[in-house]
Amino acid sequence: MKNLNTYKIRMGTVGDEPFLWEMLYQAIYIPEGxxxxxxxxLTEPEIVNSLKGWGRKGDTALIAIGADNTPIGAVWVRLFDELNKTYGYYDRDTPLLGMALLPEYRGRGIGKALLMEMLRKTKEAGFGGISLSVDPNNPALYLYEKLGFKKIGVTGTSWDMLVKF
Known part of the structure; x- marks a missing residue:
């Protein structure tokens, strides 16, 4: 049986793009059952923009890897503008966050560790905050609120949230 609690966090690379697409798919909240x-x-315009052309200036990802060095989760940020945006967009100077873990690794503190590290890196890079989009029924909402994200609007059925540094 593999140890689901052993993991490390590393910087993402352009080679992680296929895994980021899988994480984007996993990030889509689906109610239980x-x-x-x-x-x-993933080809819908508002969703494809989340990662299309990954590797442009400002794109940053952190990858959680399991004990066997395989990716188990990711958090990423990138900048958008009015002409190229997706759910959770706030403004052109605020990176938008995406995050997901493979289902068997959720609820173990790995997402919190990834998010806290990304918050630290983004603040150190001189940004004033991070925005995101989350379904209000997603259990991750509690984590976002706990780490200071505030609801700033609604897009479709999702909440747009922002944390300022």
Missing amino acids: EPRPSKDI
Whole structure:
């Protein structure tokens, strides 16, 4: 049986892009018992913008890797503007965050560790905050609120949230 609590966090690379797409798919909140949508959902304009062209200036990812060195989760930030944006966009100077873990690694503190490290790195880089989008029924909402994110709006059924440094 693999140890689900042993992990390390490393900087993401351009080579992690396929894993980031998988994490984007995993980040789509699906209520318990509901079927997951087809991965074709990743081609919807507001979703594809989250990662399309990954590797541009300012794109930053942290990858959690398990004991066997395979990726188990990720957190990423990137900048957008009015012409190129996605859910959770606040402004052109505020990185937008995405985050997910493989299902079997959720609820173990790994997401919190990833998020806290990304908050630290983003603040050190001189940004004034981070925005995100979350379904209000997603258990991750509690973590975001605990770490200082505040609701600033609603897009569709999701909350747009912002933390300022």
